[in-house]
Amino acid sequence: MVNYKDLGLVNTREMFKRAVAGGYAIPAFNFNTMEQMQAIVMAAVETKSPVIMQVSKGARNYANASILRYMAEGAVAYAKELGCEHPEIVLHLDHGDSFELCKDCIDMGFSSVMIDGSHLPYEENVALAKKVVDYAHQFDVTVEAELGVLAGVEDEVSAAESHYTKPEEVIDFSTRTGCDSLAISIGTSHGAHKFTPEQCTLVNGVLVPPPLAFDILHEIEKKLPGFPIVLHGSSSVPMDEVNTINKFGGHLEAAIGIPEEQLREASKSAVCKINIDSDSRLAMTAAIRKHFDEYPSHFDPRQYLKPARENMKKMYIHKIVEVLGSNDKL
Numbered sequence: 001m002v003n004y005k006d007l008g009l010v011n012t013r014e015m016f017k018r019a020v021a022g023g024y025a026i027p028a029f030n031f032n033t034m035e036q037m038q039a040i041v042m043a044a045v046e047t048k049s050p051v052i053m054q055v056s057k058g059a060r061n062y063a064n065a066s067i068l069r070y071m072a073e074g075a076v077a078y079a080k081e082l083g084c085e086h087p088e089i090v091l092h093l094d095h096g097d098s099f100e101l102c103k104d105c106i107d108m109g110f111s112s113v114m115i116d117g118s119h120l121p122y123e124e125n126v127a128l129a130k131k132v133v134d135y136a137h138q139f140d141v142t143v144e145a146e147l148g149v150l151a152g153v154e155d156e157v158s159a160a161e162s163h164y165t166k167p168e169e170v171i172d173f174s175t176r177t178g179c180d181s182l183a184i185s186i187g188t189s190h191g192a193h194k195f196t197p198e199q200c201t202l203v204n205g206v207l208v209p210p211p212l213a214f215d216i217l218h219e220i221e222k223k224l225p226g227f228p229i230v231l232h233g234s235s236s237v238p239m240d241e242v243n244t245i246n247k248f249g250g251h252l253e254a255a256i257g258i259p260e261e262q263l264r265e266a267s268k269s270a271v272c273k274i275n276i277d278s279d280s281r282l283a284m285t286a287a288i289r290k291h292f293d294e295y296p297s298h299f300d301p302r303q304y305l306k307p308a309r310e311n312m313k314k315m316y317i318h319k320i321v322e323v324l325g326s327n328d329k330l
């Protein structure tokens with residue numbers, strides 16, 4: 001059993017309080033590899049931003065649970081080495097699907113976990129979330145739970161259809177579970193294909209997706225004043241990265257994300273955590289494809305992973321400074 005405080009990590013409680021009050025959102029970037037982790041830390045240090053490094057069950061299976069735990073500890077040491085005296089780094093489990101998985105992560109040094117019972121009948125979602133909260137709070141680990149279902153595919157989590165969060169459920173749910181933050185469904189979805197072209201409107205040659213359901217968000221805010229709200233599925237799927245991938249041999253059709261303007265607006269509300277994974281995957285893949293096209297003889301991974309890391313770092317900094325507004329908030 002290792003407590004996250006011994007690893008130099010923090011939970012989400014204080015940073016969410018400040019983010020809600022300050023009208024900005026904390027970036028929650030998914031990672032599976034060392035290069036992603038390095039890029040996240042470099043971006044957070046350079047912009048003086050708190051940051052949530054999150055891993056899904058699939059990432060733990062891919063990278064190995066022990067390695068990820070030491071990487072998170074390494075992230076804190078690396079941030080200090082880069083000149084950040086007091087980094088605020090959260091190690092968060094994304095989409096925990098069972099009490100056992102959440103407990104395992106808490107016992108291995110995670111400072112925050114998500115229990116995703118959103119696909120379950122309401123009462124079962126409440127009971128599961130409460131069980132995780134009761135365990136987590138003994139160790140001062142914060143818990144994110146979810147109401148409403150997001151469409152899309154993310155590792156082992158997938159749903160064909162989305163169901164918006166019902167504002168009439170949020171008070172009962174948050175009170176009975178004791179969760180520290182609530183992920184809601186207002187029109188975002190996982191992956192790089194969030195909308196079909198048919199769902200979008202063509203404006204100046206660009207496909208613009210339907211707006212997020214801000215009316216639902218505002219209703220939820222009214223019911224739970226100041227309560228931390230989380231948005232999953234918030235990649236913007238930048239067209240320049242998609243075009244680079246397609247130009248250099250990739251085949252990504254109809255990739256459409258959430259316009260950054262919408263996320264900027266959401267960040268000013270009680271939304272204080274915004275999850276981004278696909279944009280990092282796109283930035284990495286675009287840089288690697290471009291590199292291989294330019295240097296067909298390269299086969300040392302450092303040669304192509306270095307530009308990939310740079311491209312991800314650039315994207316993370318852009319999100320922090322231009323979209324979420326969490327820069328200079330340490």
Ligand code: 13P
Nearest residue numbers: 191232233234235277278
């Ligand atoms: P994206 O697929 O939009 O990056 O969403 C990631 C996410 O919500 C992780 O939980």
